[in-house]
Amino acid sequence: MTRTFFRNASLLDGENLPRRETTVVVAGNRITSVSEDTAAPAPGPDDRVIDLAGKVLMPGLWQGHFHSGFGAFGGGTSAPVLGLEEPTAYLGMLAARNATTALHCGFTSIIGSSNGQGLDVCLKEAVLAGVVEGPRVTACTHEFVVSGDAADGTNRSWFMGLGSHGLVRRLDGPEAFRQATREELGRGADVVKISASPGHGSHVARDVCYMTDAELRAVTDTAHERGKRVRAHTASKTSILACVRAEVDLIDHADRIDRECIDAILEADATVLPSMLWYDRFLGLAENWDHDAQPFPIGDGFPETREQTLARIRGVREDYDYTRSVLAEVAESGVRLVVGDDFGTPLMPHGDYVSEMELYVKQLGIPALDVIRWATKNAADAIGMGDQLGTIARGLLADLLVVDGDPIRDIACLRDPARLRAIVKDGVFVKDAL
């Protein structure tokens, strides 16, 4: 078997400080050796040897909150929640495009975060079958909501309740949640998404948890029995604590997280995905909008007065400023953080994933090394794949990037296609500009 020798690399393995003059050997889809150049095995005549002088070798990135079917309207300001607004076949095409985009941005793994109509499972299988060129897919279910919650599409779109589910799946009571969890995991999903609170974006936040403890438990027990995971939209202290108590694995957004939440999350070994780029983009538009001239176009689907719109925007600002003020404390506490934001929603085009990482480093002062760990090692650990992916070590699967730049000094270099010189997924070069 021909091997590939990446020699003289600056190794950024997602866990440790960079190590210079390192050789990584890949055979098939596995990393077979990681050592100092001087201690590396000798290449054979058929092996490919690549000198990476001045370049960084790092694990493939993970996008931890991937809505594969979002983005129909190209990042404009008036995208509906994707459900039945588009035919299923069109959503599949979008998902294929988004998956290919992610892979070519260096994101070799994605963790789904709700989609309609089995899209993620189809995408996962299409990638495995070679039908779509895409990253490794951890497939997510519909977004499970209770009647009357802010994400329940029946509140605003008459067709959402007709039996063919759009993005969301409306459920009430533990039995309904249990059955839906069994059904969607049985169809091949890997993670269940539940909507536990309003807030984080266009909906006004309130300190509530939509789901009862019994409903939460019905989902987590059913998923964990099958070795699967559960993620929850949480934007209130009450919902964070309720979800963590019920052993939800991935806490999305976690707005209003505080010391009590941090302690509970650490105790439960849960993962937090703050996904703050959306806030930043939303407020950039909302706070500069001429609200006297025309209505602000991003809302939750209900008519509202100008005063209500302005109050909603002020609420988003308060939530954002609060989370900005505590995120460093969360990071320093040892909570496992992972990157992943609502790309495909208005102002957030798929492919712009590195901007979220850049925000944490440049606006919030989180060290780049930590944010890279959030996008590699932590993400793999969060879904129980840390022994296979997320770092560069002997025996692991070969998902690798070669970067002509120093992401520790300037994380934005990861966004530049010219600097992303190679992308390797499962031992195969997706991009090879070496």
Ligand SMILES: [Zn+2]
């Ligand atoms: Zn989302």
